[in-house]
Amino acid sequence: MPDSDTAIDVQNVTRTFVLRRRTGWMRRERSVLHAVSDLSFTVRAGEMVGYLGPNGAGKSTTIKMLVGILTPSGGRLRVAGFDPSRQRLRLARRIGVVFGQRSAxxxxxxLRDSFELVRRIYRIPPERYRRNLDEFVDLLDLGPFVDTPVRQLSLGQRMRGTITAAFLPNPEVVYLDEPTIGLDVVSKAAVRSFLERTNREQGTTILLTTHDMGDVEQLCRRVMVIDHGRLGFDGELAALRARIGGVRTLRVDLAVSMPAMAVEGAEVVRVEGTRQWLQFPADTSAAPLVSEVAARYPLVDLTVGEPAIEDIVARLYTTDRLPAPRVG
Known part of the structure; x- marks a missing residue:
């Protein structure tokens, strides 16, 4: 049984969908897709957890069940002590949701009037509303466009407004689905800083789904990886990289064109003019490589690239030989 510090409790949850396709003029074939299979995990109050996996892995299905949009086919769910599908209205005042580019x-x-409507819908006390809004406008730099119609805002401005709306009621739990997708560097940095500070200072529980490993590395100590509807990993990101291995890429821009560099611990895999790409094990530090390149070669710029989450997940499930989702 979960203790009083458990914000999200998922026990042996499954979710199936019935699929029908035409196989003839008057015939249809029926099959059952197991989108989530025997999924179990808990998230303690105040945690910020990355919920990772490739497209179609079951992430969105999980979030929709946690919100109460979908009802589990089996198992047990509790969020802030409530059953999401049976107590959806009561739970709605305890949670916030951000779904990528779909603005609320x-x-x-x-934008200011949208926030006022959020205040009325959630019945936020005026003093708390003013305090939160002033703080969020400052943290997310909303001041220059807070009185601009939402339809005239850029993607980054709308996302910062959407995140503000989700956090205004001081929710206990917030689900973030790709909150930085398509954002420019400035907007992405503002969103990450806001989430880190809100989680730290207010103790808001955050479940983050994203394909941006930068989001995960800056914000989450713990990650869960799902694929084929099953949880394949639950632990620290460093432990996941150590378990799976793989490679990172160091892209180096030199002042002049040169033959492939010889750097201990890395292999040059591509050369294009003054630019070279080196690969090295994902579980090793890039610092010694950067130091050696800077000391021995006419360095102009460099970038460290992390393995794509799809690659990490693919290696995880190839290694563990988890079955594909059952259809039948």
Whole structure:
């Protein structure tokens, strides 16, 4: 049984979908897709956890069950002590949700008026609303466009407004689905800083789904990896990289074109003019490589590239030989 510090409790949850396809003029074939299979995990209050996996892995299905949009086919769910599908209205005041580029704001209203509607819907006390709004406007730099109609805002501005709306009621639990997708560097940095500070200072529990490993590395100590509807890993990101292995890439820009560099611990895999790409094990530090390159070669710029989450997950499930989702 979960203790009082458990914000999200998922026990042996499954979710199936019935699929029908035409196989003839008057015939249809029926099959059952197991989108989530015997999924179990808990998230303690105040944690910020990355929930990772490739497209179609079951992440969105899980989030929709945690919100109460979908009802589990089997198993048990509790969020902030509530059953999401049976107590959805009561739970709604305890949670916040951000679904990628799908804005929860009112497009024809100024951003400030959208926030006012959130205040009324969630019945946020006026003093707390003003305090939160002033703080969020400052942290997310909303001041220059808070009185601009939402439809005139850029993607990054709308996302910062959407995140503000989700956090205004001081929710206990927030689900973030790709919160930095398509954002420029400045907007992405503002969102990450806001999430880190809100989690640390207010103790908001955050479940983050993303394909951006930068989000995960900056924000999450713990990650869960799901694929084929099953949980394949639950632990620290460093432990996941150590378990799976793989390679990182060091892209180096030199002042002049040169033959492939010879750097201990790395292999040059590509050379294009003054640019070279080196690969090295993912579980080793890039610092010694960077130091050696800077000391021996006419360095102009360099970038360290992390393994794509799809590659990490693919290696995880190839190694563990988990079955594909059952259809039948």
């Amino acid at each position: 704001l009112w497009y024809d209203l100024p």
